[in-house]
Amino acid sequence: MYSLLFLVLLLYVNFVLHPKKKKEKNALLALHCGSLRKPVMAAACTRALGKLGGAFLRASVVHRSATASYLLGNGFRRAYCSRGTGLRSKLLSARSGGGRLLGCAFLLGGGLGWYQAVKVSVQQHMAEDKQDPEGALKLVLYQYKTCPFCSKVRAFLDYHGAAYEIVEVNPVMRQEIKWSTYRKVPILMVNGELQLNDSSVIISSLKTLFLSKDKSLTDIIHCYPEMKSVNDRGREVTEYNNKYWLMLSEAETAALYPQKGMQKEEMKWRQWADDWLVHLISPNVYRTTGEALASFDYIVREGKFGTVEGFFAKYVGAAAMYIISKRLKSRHNLQDDVRQDLYKAVNEWVAAIGRDRKFMGGSQPNLADLAVFGVLRVMEGLQAFQDMMDNTKVKHWYRRMERAALNHEGRA
Structure with a gap:
């Protein structure tokens, strides 16, 4: 009533x-x-x-x-x-x-x-x-399709369900990034204003943003200062401090890494992917002249090349990379049969995950899972990838990672 x-x-x-x-x-x-x-x-x-x-x-x-x-x-x-x-x-x-x-x-x-x-x-x-992974950020990724570092960033964005544009960069002229003093890829532009460089810095800063309740991306990126130095070959290189760290509060860190040692394990294998695994890709995909031609056929098909430019890139590039792969094998002290180094590295990764976990992150992938998956993914469709799947124990983990990225299982 x-x-x-x-x-x-x-x-x-x-x-x-x-x-x-x-x-x-x-x-x-x-x-x-x-x-x-x-x-x-x-x-x-x-x-x-x-x-x-x-x-x-x-x-x-x-x-x-x-x-x-x-x-x-x-x-x-x-x-x-x-x-x-x-x-x-x-x-x-x-x-x-x-x-x-x-x-x-x-x-x-x-x-x-x-x-x-x-x-x-x-x-x-x-x-x-609040800028979040569901699309509030306007993300534009400048990349080479077959670059393992670019593939890492795509794996991260796909898994978290972030909307982003791709600008494929011509690897010869690089006109698409002539506006940038940083001449490497990947480059991620955020909202047309903020430029993020280096795949690991991009991933760490965005992951921090997705999890942090009180930080802007501008504040976060200041935590990864740029350092220039000269390497042992006399070339100037740019490195970034703290790039494997997430800038979270104690409570946020405890929520993300509930078990002791999880954070250090993730950082260790993220660095392993950058410092070791990625250097096994070129020697394996350009191992023989036939594999080098097949690899450059894929690169030209997926990349941004004109007709004439693509023809020369395929044959001249394949010959050049076949020679360079031999130098890389020597530089990184690889075996004569570089496949064995690839198999050993991949099996080492699978052993680190163990039998009781689906991913290194447990029931869900962590940043190390996404990094290793992104690096290995660039070999898909090539002989090196098929040999890896047939001769290692990585297949089941890799297929789980494929589904997780395809279904955006990390969407907040």
């Missing part, structure tokens, strides 16, 4: 007391039918509650006043009671004490309603401002 009375009162105040605003309210509700629908409706209801409460209070005061009695008998009755013995006349006939109590109740309800409306509105605006 009381619920029915309240509904009638609310409809009466909205559509009888303020009939001129009916169209305005309907338009407002239609305009905000998306994310702001609930705050607007809550605000409308609370305004009605407040006005109704005020009406009850005024009614109780007027009922006790002689002057109000005169007004009720003449002008007030002419203005408001011409509709007959309607709801308002019943309200004004309420006892003064009950009217004050009911009025205060409605005013209190209106105040609480305003609080909830403001609270919901603020939360929605904060959610819109």
Whole structure:
């Protein structure tokens, strides 16, 4: 009964007391039918509650006043009671004490309603401002399709369900990144303003952003300072401090790594993927002249080459990389049969995961899983990849990783 009375009162105040605003309210509700629908409706209801409460209070005061009695008998009755013995006349006939109590109740309800409306509105605006992996960030990845470091970044973004654009860079002219002083790939542009370099820095900074509640990406990237140095061959190289660390609070770190040693294990194998596994790719995919030609056929087909440029890239590039792969084999002290080094590395990785875990991260992939998967994935379709799948124990883990990335299982 009381619920029915309240509904009638609310409809009466909205559509009888303020009939001129009916169209305005309907338009407002239609305009905000998306994310702001609930705050607007809550605000409308609370305004009605407040006005109704005020009406009850005024009614109780007027009922006790002689002057109000005169007004009720003449002008007030002419203005408001011409509709007959309607709801308002019943309200004004309420006892003064009950009217004050009911009025205060409605005013209190209106105040609480305003609080909830403001609270919901603020939360929605904060959610819109928070940059997350579901698409609030505008990500553009400059890459080579067959680059293992670029593949690492794609594996991370795919697994987390992040929307991103790809700009395939011509590996000869590199016109697509001529605007950048950093001449390597991958490069990730965020919202058209912030440039992230180095695959491990890109992954660590984005993962920190996805997990942290109080950091912006601009603040996070400052935690990975750029360091320039000269390597043992006399070439200037750019390195980044802390690139395997996530910049999280103690509570966030404990939630991500619930077991002792998980964080160090992840960092160790992420670095292993960069410093060792990636250097096994070229010597294996360019191991023979036939494999070198097949690899460059794939590179030209997937990359950004013109017809003439692609022809020369395939044959000249294949010959050059066949020679370079021999030098890489010597530099990294690989065996004559470089397949054996690949098999050994992959089996070492599988042994580190163990039999009791689906992934190194446990039931879900961690950043080490994504890094190793990204590096190995660039060999798909080549003889080296098929040999690896046939002669190691990596197949089941690799297929699980494929499904996890394809289904965006890391989406928040």
